[in-house]
Amino acid sequence: MAYSDKVIDHYENPRNVGSFEDKDDAHIGTGMVGAPACGDVMKLQLKVGDDGVIEDAKFKTYGCGSAIASSSLVTEWVKGKTLDQASELKNTEIAEELALPPVKIHCSILAEDAIKAAIADYKKKNA
Amino acid sequence: MNYFELFSLTPSYQLDLSDLAGRYRTLQSQFHPDKFAGESAQAQAIAMQRAAQINDAYQTLKAPLNRAQYLLSLQGIELAGEQQTVSDVEFLMLQMELREQLEGLQAAADPEDAIDKLAARLNKDRRSLSDDFESAYNEGHYQQAGDIVRKLKFYARLEQQLQQAEEQLLDF
Numbered sequence: 001m002a003y004s005d006k007v008i009d010h011y012e013n014p015r016n017v018g019s020f021e022d023k024d025d026a027h028i029g030t031g032m033v034g035a036p037a038c039g040d041v042m043k044l045q046l047k048v049g050d051d052g053v054i055e056d057a058k059f060k061t062y063g064c065g066s067a068i069a070s071s072s073l074v075t076e077w078v079k080g081k082t083l084d085q086a087s088e089l090k091n092t093e094i095a096e097e098l099a100l101p102p103v104k105i106h107c108s109i110l111a112e113d114a115i116k117a118a119i120a121d122y123k124k125k126n127a
Numbered sequence: 128m129n130y131f132e133l134f135s136l137t138p139s140y141q142l143d144l145s146d147l148a149g150r151y152r153t154l155q156s157q158f159h160p161d162k163f164a165g166e167s168a169q170a171q172a173i174a175m176q177r178a179a180q181i182n183d184a185y186q187t188l189k190a191p192l193n194r195a196q197y198l199l200s201l202q203g204i205e206l207a208g209e210q211q212t213v214s215d216v217e218f219l220m221l222q223m224e225l226r227e228q229l230e231g232l233q234a235a236a237d238p239e240d241a242i243d244k245l246a247a248r249l250n251k252d253r254r255s256l257s258d259d260f261e262s263a264y265n266e267g268h269y270q271q272a273g274d275i276v277r278k279l280k281f282y283a284r285l286e287q288q289l290q291q292a293e294e295q296l297l298d299f
């Protein structure tokens with residue numbers, strides 16, 4: 001299968017790989033999701049400022065090129081957004097930006113769900 | 128007719144694989160294209176379709192994960208091709224750890240030993256999940272059984288990747 005140039009770019013130069021030192025920090029929200037269809041696992045973390053704006057994001061993904069590119073892209077996108085704005089992110093936007101073929105749509109769903117899980121974790125910590 | 132009925136079996140997760148192979152060979156020989164060489168084009172087409180169906184059924188039932196998935200599809204739970212994600216944090220953390228171990232194989236002092244250990248670990252986890260599936264399925268807890276199949280799929284992927292890593296490291 002041919003990957004799009006954007007997928008290859010994010011795959012070869014993934015942005016924001018890694019994790020935040022202190023995951024118990026109240027400013028950090030961690031989302032873990034997996035896709036049984038392909039066995040991909042994704043961890044995505046958000047660092048949220050006191051004003052509710054996402055300052056930084058990191059990810060670690062075990063999966064195919066599309067899964068890595070999807071997570072790399074969303075970590076770029078959510079920076080500077082409020083939690084509400086970030087939770088509106090749709091997998092279709094990711095799929096469109098990366099020109100994912102239909103068989104790889106689940107990679108973008110994984111990235112959307114990872115963001116949602118990270119936001120939910122942050123809200124739970126700060127409830 | 129479902130795949131179990133095709134082999135005159137009742138749907139069950141426990142399956143005697145050599146018995147299944149015997150039933151498969153018997154059926155395949157009954158519908159072998161050679162036997163229909165002198166028959167009408169229609170009879171030949173039906174025989175060919177039947178032979179393909181028997182083959183699909185055998186491939187599905189002989190592999191435990193496919194069999195489990197098929198058993199649930201008979202209960203109306205479709206897991207094949209689903210795009211749903213899972214969010215069991217504890218399980219996913221473990222999967223991440225296992226992937227990290229897999230990644231670290233190359234740097235291990237004794238890669239062969241590290242491969243054996245990881246393979247044993249994956250095998251043990253998979254067997255335990257397989258037992259859990261059997262209990263859940265037999266007790267009619269199909270949703271729970273479905274969640275176990277989803278977990279088993281992560282192990283299938285891990286074992287596939289371990290095999291690839293092994294081939295690379297040991298330069299087969």
